Amino acid sequence: MEPIFTYTTTDKAARYEQFMQDFLPYIADEHEEVSVLANTTAALRQAFGWFWIGFYLVRGEHLVLGPFQGDVACYRIGKGRGVCGTAWENACTQVVPDVEAFPGHIACSGSSRSEIVVPLMDRSGVVRGVLDIDSDTLDTFDDTDRHYLEMLCQELCKAIYM
Ligand code: SME
Numbered sequence: 001m002e003p004i005f006t007y008t009t010t011d012k013a014a015r016y017e018q019f020m021q022d023f024l025p026y027i028a029d030e031h032e033e034v035s036v037l038a039n040t041t042a043a044l045r046q047a048f049g050w051f052w053i054g055f056y057l058v059r060g061e062h063l064v065l066g067p068f069q070g071d072v073a074c075y076r077i078g079k080g081r082g083v084c085g086t087a088w089e090n091a092c093t094q095v096v097p098d099v100e101a102f103p104g105h106i107a108c109s110g111s112s113r114s115e116i117v118v119p120l121m122d123r124s125g126v127v128r129g130v131l132d133i134d135s136d137t138l139d140t141f142d143d144t145d146r147h148y149l150e151m152l153c154q155e156l157c158k159a160i161y162m
Contacts, residue, residue: 004022004043004046005019005022005023005043005046005047006046006047007019007047012144012145013144013148015047015048016144016145016148018047019043019044019047019048019148020148020151020152022043023040023043023047023152024155026039026043027039027040027155027156027159028159030159031159031160032160033057033160033161034066034067036156036159036160037055037066037067037129037156037160038067040055040067040131040152040156041053041054041055041067041068041069042069044069044133045069045070050133050134050135050140051070051071051109051111051112051134051135051136052068052069052070052071052073052108052109052112052132052133052134053068053069053070053131053132053133053134054066054067054068054069054070054073054131054132055067055068055120055129055130055131055132056077056084056129056130056132057128057129058088058127058128058129061078061079062076062077062078062079063076063077063078063079063084063085063088063129063130064076066129070109070134071108071109072108073108073109074106074108077106081104081106082104082105082106083096083099083102083105083106083115083117083132084106084117084130084132086104086117087117087118087119087127087130088119088127088130091119091121091125091127092119093116093117093118093119093146093149093150094115094116094117095116095141095142095143095145095146096114096115096116096117096141097114097138097139097141098113098114098138098139099112099113099114099115099134102115108134109134111134111136112134112135112136113135113136113137113138113140114134114135114137114138114139114140114141115132115133115134115135115141116132116133116140116141116145116146116149117130117131117132117133118130118131118146118149118150118152118153119153120153120156120157120161121153121154121157122157122161122162123157123161123162128157128161131149131152131153131156133145133149
């Protein structure tokens, strides 16, 4: 059997297309937040190999560390703090080509060079958490990543919050 979420194409959009096609069935019948988010991080790691992929979930006044793949990370991030807290406060995806140029960036790992953070928004537009992906090379993420990861987060929200 072919390994799932392991692709040979080097075209980013084509890889995301294959990923969405393969992964969406995995969230069609499951609604448990932790389980769905945990499998999402595992599938993204298999498909794209970024070095840190995880969710921070809104709990009161903080984003709190949720399911992830990668090195040990910080537990809590305040609203407006770092890239994740900024994505939460503005309810808007943050694409950071160079983390050292982002004021207030929170360095969980010294290896992080670029980052994308996509909010998880429920039906009312309330941010319930964020998907945070870190790369160890500069300028990894662009509009293609934004497009597909926002689509993925919409599907996740449908599965677990609606
Ligand atoms: N860099 C993030 C913090 C989380 S770690 O990257 C896992 C930030 O600035 O919000």
